[in-house]
Amino acid sequence: MRIADRGNRKRRGAGRPTIADVARLAGVSAITVSRVLRNPGKVSAELRTHVEAAIRSLGYVPDPNARALASSRSDVIGVIVPSLTNSVFADVLRGMYDSIGGSPYQIQLGNSRYSPIEEERLLAIFTRQRPSALIVTGIDQTPASRTMLEQAGCPVVQIMETGPDPVDMMVGFSHRDAGAAIVSHLLQSGYRKIAFIGARMDPRSQRRLQGYRDSLDAAGLADPSIVMTTPAPSSVSLGRDLLRDLLSRAPDIDAVFCNNDDLALGALFECQRSAIDVPRRLGVAGFNDLEMMAVASPSLSSVRTYRYDMGYRSMKMAVDAVQGQDVETRVVDLGFELAIRESTAGPGK
């Protein structure tokens, strides 16, 4: 080597200040800086002040990737939902984002498109990142997914429904009970020939349908011929089409329980177009109680579900668990409530 080694050792980084720079400026070791950031209590007040000043003067911010590599923990909380279009999940996500608030955690959002296989793929990717926590939708994971969740080494929350045998924590409600409850209300209002229209028919839809069946079975009024379902994604226009088909096949039905509110809205529009009197000629009930249900004319009955709360609560449980706080209740049933309105006031005598 001729001449002389210049001082610049080869460095690849973009030159942002590192923890070593802060340590040098503050006259302490790197680990002390690290502690000031994560465990201020374990550093003497004096040193802490110096270090904090150095951090500010350099504008130092920790590198999340280096932190994740060294600690085998990222600040990412993985969330998998089956749909982004379904406004049900928009509310859930809003709750999650509100809950995560100013915390350092980031939401990594996966869209499984209602496919357990896709969920499995996403889970494989997510777990590689060593997330701080994982939140998944529903309780019907594939065996492989379940294994990944169990071995992820982080808190796991299953949301949207409750059931036996949680992986870790759970926040939801019973779709079967909710379906049964709204159908009981229809019966109580005097409807006797109650149809069902459903789209997508994911596991939770299936359980709502089960509730419908149970309720009608108990009343001795079950009739499989007026249950109409499709695997197609739910939409307002599909609600219209399904009701139209249904009425052409079974003109004598006197009420319809729609698997969700989009379908119910479409059904209502179809009734308006065909001059079918709601609720006297046909009772209409939806599911989820989206905001528009109360505004429709006639206003539409539905089952209120606590979507925002499921998001908020599940994220809070996840974060609490990550931070080592004792989560007292590991399975939370948020329940539901009937929102009874004009559309199910009862048949004309």
Place this chain on the structure above:
Amino acid sequence: MRIADRGNRKRRGAGRPTIADVARLAGVSAITVSRVLRNPGKVSAELRTHVEAAIRSLGYVPDPNARALASSRSDVIGVIVPSLTNSVFADVLRGMYDSIGGSPYQIQLGNSRYSPIEEERLLAIFTRQRPSALIVTGIDQTPASRTMLEQAGCPVVQIMETGPDPVDMMVGFSHRDAGAAIVSHLLQSGYRKIAFIGARMDPRSQRRLQGYRDSLDAAGLADPSIVMTTPAPSSVSLGRDLLRDLLSRAPDIDAVFCNNDDLALGALFECQRSAIDVPRRLGVAGFNDLEMMAVASPSLSSVRTYRYDMGYRSMKMAVDAVQGQDVETRVVDLGFELAIRESTAGPGK
């Protein structure tokens, strides 16, 4: 040191196979394994086969955190939207997720809640992660945000609207022109006293309002007293309330351009309740052309916007740019289309 050093050097990892394990098994060096994964072309076919076999037999998967640290690039693409509840963004996100498909990139989703300051905060967090690309909503970033975007060292796409001076790339349309176009249609249908109701009034809403003004100014029919806006979040019930207020103050309006479809639906419901004939007594137009607009009774006119395509296209441009492909067009105007339906058929003579 007494006795003998056991072979187990202290290792903290969970024992998942590393690139070194693969290299050992394949009888090559670690860097060769790395190359097989990222630049198969630079490795001889023979070695590549061996290495690939070793990878499979060990079930090796690279650690994204280590990769991000070493390469100063994560597989994360940061996306910031102002709302998750607004179904407009649900469609945009669906397009993005479809576009990202089987690629290795992950979407890190931030919710700015329509706050430029919150967007700034999120951008600070996101850029720390050295994302592969960033996608932000709108063109009204704060100066600090803009600086971060410019210095992020990755492709940037601004979406939802077009404008001068893009940070990097842009996919959107002109909200002003769209607003002007639907109002021109109302004029052409014979409406003369056209009101405006708007919620949230974010920058894009403002520009739609500007289009409304421009159109009416040109016709000499502008009237500030029938423009009704609120910063409150948009909703169906708000549409009902705004229209009710508006009609009580200005009963002689003959049409209303609603800032978005939720408001339009609420307005329609209010008309149904008050037995106001749409479109003869009152023309109603919305914005975005959500799926329900065509199903409503009467069907509702709106402005079709290509939300899914904005998501799909912006993500494709981002990924192409990341992968070094030449992105020919850096500003894409996806335009809009009028969806003319029953609700604006014209006033009764």
Place this chain on the structure above:
DNA sequence: TTGTAGGCGTTATCAT
């Protein structure tokens, strides 16, 4: 309470 030493798993650099 504070510091030292070394590892986390991968990739960039430079040499062969």
Place this chain on the structure above:
DNA sequence: ATGATAACGCCTACAA
């Protein structure tokens, strides 16, 4: 085309 070496920035383990 392949490899040795160091660097990426931080954290854990252990020592003082």
